[in-house]
Amino acid sequence: MATIYDIAVGAALNVVTAVAFLLLFAFLRLQPINDRVYFPKWYLKGTRASPASAGATVAAAKYINLDMRSYLNFLSWMPAALKMPDDELIQHAGLDSVVYLRIYRTGLKIFVPITILAFAVLVPLNWTNDTLETLKVVHSDIDKLSISNIPYGSKRFIAHLVMAYVFTFWTCYILMKEYQIVAKMRLRFLASEKRRPDQFTVLVRNIPSDPDESVSELVEHFFLVNHPSHYLKHQVVYNTNKLAGLVEKKKQMQNWLDYYQLKFERKAERPTTKTGFFGCFGSDVDAIDYYKSEIEKIGKEEADEHKKVMKDPKSIMPAAFVSFRSRWGAAVAAQTQQTSNPTVWLTEWAPEPRDVYWNNLSIPFVSLTVRRLIIGVAFFFLNFFYVIPIAFVQTLANVEGIEKALPFLEPFIETPTIKSFIQGFLPGLALKIFLILLPTILMFMSQFEGLVSHSSLERRTASKYFIFLFFNVFLGSIVTGSALEQLNTYLHQSANDIPRIIGVAIPMKATFFITYVMVDGWTGVALEVLRLKAFIMFHLKNFFLVKTEKDREEAMDPGSICLYWSEPRIQLYFLLGLVYAVVTPLLLPFILVFFALAYVVYRHQIINVYNQRYESGAQFWPNVHLRIITALIVSQLLFLGLLSTKGLEEATPALLALPVLTIWFHKYCKHRYEPAFVRNPLQEVMRKDTLERARERNFDLKAYLADAYLHPVFKSNEADKFYVADDPGAEPVIVPTKRQSRRITPVQSEDGGSGRLNLMESVHER
């Protein structure tokens, strides 16, 4: 058992490591050569240029900072990061980032008073007993501060009970306040936003196929009939998965070409490469010529595919982005059901153009529900049975397995150092690789489910990851068994016993989790600010690929918050804090340090580094709220289980009321605040519409929306070819309700103007 001394040593060690990282960061960030690693956000904003062009006096100063004074206050970035006011930060980095930072602030707001109260009330209460000494059990000083030190049946547990209530009410109070603030921020953000294409646009999916009309005609007719005075235009969605692949491949080839050309310039000797697998096998060819011809080939293929996509009606997916004359029209279309069959003409608010996940736009409804079932089952198995494949890999990755598979390695492996390395390290490595890959695997699963925006993909993945962390890290560490063994326990224990079994184990695991917080929380966060991966990648690219300033721009990788793996990890700290607040308050200060440090670090990163790929307007907050509530309920149930073994029977009904009240509180908040994150109130959009109409009477909305929702691969010079519908509401259009048997050619994209004319004529004919 760890003593206070052990913990102190651990803490010191972690503090030293973290401080070392921070010092290293403070040093590296001052070097001009690293400017693009540590301040990419400013480059993207255009307010900072490469030190080269700034005209440095000394050549060396281009790469190394020689100004000694700047080294003196090496922690100056911390107050600087805290200085920027919230409104400016929203302007600078978007609402998503600011609300993401609020998660840490929420943590501080919840845990600072809880820590103070716990240390003022619970710690003295626990300390002034000698149960553990009289029982003569092995114990550490930490246990003397925890609930374990209170004798069986003591009335002192009432204090813990009251504190459980106080903590719950405080947490709920803060959660409600935060929900309120975030909802208000979101509404203000949406109201203050400039005109954006997604405000006028609705995504329509599962457009039914029709033998007489093309998708584009069908969409136009449908909305002209059912939203007559609001419909403006639409943009069909093309199946560009192959085209996007070609573009991507071309870019890679271009990278190789750049690399060899740079090599040629430096060495003045034409480099060669092999045509086979990864340039390792096959015949030698001149690298520059080879890649040039490859690029040309792909470019041709791309052009063919481009033409094919535009011509072939099969490449038009049954989905479209429909734009309306006003925000009101779009809000109405997004919130209502269109036809009596709820599986076709599904409308939803269009995500931001850069937020669209194009690959999933064409999945039909039935397939969606099947996919959800498959992923549900797959995730269940991943969560509870992930140990099985890893154990299998681990049995393969032992010494005998390798010797059998690759007998020529035998003498090498049999050396004692190597052998012990393989035996001690490889099994752990398999697990570690799996855990590193896990968020990516979960992201793939979410993509397979068919969500249509990056933001919703991240949210869904975050939920999955949290469930995984909860069972495999939190419960897995307490019950010490794989989730599979736990599942067995849960199935074979009564509903009463499960919280008891876990609850009893909780105080014993406090030291483990304190270490976890220090390693994962403190050192991990300090490592984040260093951006080791980006640092290495940038300098590699800079050396091998960069020729022009534009290349350097591309080599810089600002990254983004990556909600889907960072948010669930924060939630783990909420869970730990809430569970241990009553049981072992000593854990709380460690969590406080984490929240404070992470807040400063991420604030700095958001200001100087990250470049969000999309802006969802804090749509993830309801999930954050839900997970903290879950943590709260888990903490209540586990405390209930723990207390049920302490001889205070009266406590059980009093504690049972807590989860009921918490669930009710959650339902209340859900009703009260969640709609602000899901739906679009008509009053708000009407206000914005009216204001805008008054300000800019003759704004050409149609031109503004022209190619807003075109797939990015089309956004080249030919983009203007791609939309078909014209302003149909300028004069009253009579839409035929009966289909004609004569078929209008569905291929209008080649010659949008005349095709459209044909259509309009035929509309007027009848």
Place this chain on the structure above:
Amino acid sequence: MATIYDIAVGAALNVVTAVAFLLLFAFLRLQPINDRVYFPKWYLKGTRASPASAGATVAAAKYINLDMRSYLNFLSWMPAALKMPDDELIQHAGLDSVVYLRIYRTGLKIFVPITILAFAVLVPLNWTNDTLETLKVVHSDIDKLSISNIPYGSKRFIAHLVMAYVFTFWTCYILMKEYQIVAKMRLRFLASEKRRPDQFTVLVRNIPSDPDESVSELVEHFFLVNHPSHYLKHQVVYNTNKLAGLVEKKKQMQNWLDYYQLKFERKAERPTTKTGFFGCFGSDVDAIDYYKSEIEKIGKEEADEHKKVMKDPKSIMPAAFVSFRSRWGAAVAAQTQQTSNPTVWLTEWAPEPRDVYWNNLSIPFVSLTVRRLIIGVAFFFLNFFYVIPIAFVQTLANVEGIEKALPFLEPFIETPTIKSFIQGFLPGLALKIFLILLPTILMFMSQFEGLVSHSSLERRTASKYFIFLFFNVFLGSIVTGSALEQLNTYLHQSANDIPRIIGVAIPMKATFFITYVMVDGWTGVALEVLRLKAFIMFHLKNFFLVKTEKDREEAMDPGSICLYWSEPRIQLYFLLGLVYAVVTPLLLPFILVFFALAYVVYRHQIINVYNQRYESGAQFWPNVHLRIITALIVSQLLFLGLLSTKGLEEATPALLALPVLTIWFHKYCKHRYEPAFVRNPLQEVMRKDTLERARERNFDLKAYLADAYLHPVFKSNEADKFYVADDPGAEPVIVPTKRQSRRITPVQSEDGGSGRLNLMESVHER
């Protein structure tokens, strides 16, 4: 243990009783005097008149049927009931009734093939074993037909496993088909419906209070601004709970007056009554004079209250019925969120005028969530702890308790017959009274929850009642313990053990449930057709109160389906059928007889008797579907539990897939069909709008909607006074966005016209 012979005797007894009831019914319905008891629906439709006015030849024939031939085919009503085609029945009785009958038909569709298959495959399989004989356990012939007769670990269980799959798939298939048909019926019904006020109207609740404007002005301004081209008019809601009470009281007094006047006419001696409690205490007065003066007094009070309601702004509730120019406008307003605060301006589709539950219209949002919590907790206790108050009453209602409370009864009670009666009967009576009152208690709970329409109240109550029946009748009979004891079991057993414990007990309870089906199902249904209560009440009223033809009209009580207690009881049969289909197929024919008999009987009742109080368009079907799915999952889990004790370990994973698939199937159906019951597709309403606009160009919608949503107590001669808003969209109205400080008098109801003028003027002024 019951043998086949016992069951046969029981069946014979029940068949005899049921047939006796049916014969009695066949006899009674032919007597003209009972015409209004057994054919009220036709009277209400106006196609049938009292035999008196039909001009009978013999005086006696007015009361008794003397035509002997009509007695001969006394079961002729059965084919007659089946003859009416569905479309005509919808016309005659509404969609709710027809879809209610579909529940029985669904039962037949599900269970006829299942019964045939079970008897063809499972019964021979079970029969050709001799496990029970070799084991020498006490058993009955029925057990020989059940799964209990198959030896431990036998491969024959595979047949049961396969059958579980087949039954599940068949049930799901039928459920999906039925959902499809009902959804289509509903849509066709809605499309074919004539113009109805609720098609144009939205109920708005939680209108925020405003210091400057009255509720009526606020509503008008809000919708003029946010739905400018669609808003037509609105109707504020008055707090009429007191007024309605007075009207009710006056009606009662009028009844008594009628009674005494009739008595006076017959006996020619002025009757007297006592003024005190229920006419039992107090001084003697002349009854006719007394009631006349009472009626006058209440009439005055009523007029005062009427005036007060109209004048006092406090009696206007923060709710209103807002009507739109088109169904499209109403559909949009009902499906969208109005403001950024989701707890105010709540819009929902207005229920039919006669479906509105007026008392709940003014409950604010926060109070609603609190009420829901309270009822949730209360229902939990009612469900699991209802035995406690009943046990308490039972201890009071024993001999000693009564002797203590009312000592003067002692000699009377101590007579052996009376004593044994009290001891044997009273405790059961307390329980019986509770069970009879239960649906009413549950209905009160639902009313307290704040639902605003009778149809939703019935649906909510049905859900509660089903849960109660499930735990206390179904599980209570199997585990044989009160729900409280069960709760204890569930909490202290592992999740694995609960289905096992219940599953093992299932085959043993087959005979009990067969008896239950016969008594409750067969005889109960036969009793329903007799309408004993309505029969007695009608003849009592007819004798004591009826003076005019109109009184006789009122004395007749057609009743209605009472979904909230009849539907959950049908669900119990689905549950029994699905649970026993694999285990003891012998139960199935009994359930088939119930479904067939009930179908005929209720069809007859719907054609000839019931008069539905409202028409919800089969909105209850998603609940019916959900409950059958629940029954299916329960049956799968219990079968899993049962089979886990039979030594066929391989079966468990195969059976575990079933509930997962069933839940997924339910989710699919929910997504696919439920929206048709909840939302209003724009395409449909647009089609109806367009058609109507083409047909009747100058229809005065406003006059049509004038007092559609006026509280029924106002629907007298003064009704026209009560609406305020006029057609505001005829000319473009400029709505002030800034509030005026000058207060317009909120009391416009007294003089609607000029008040309205004021308002419109003030609108135009700015």
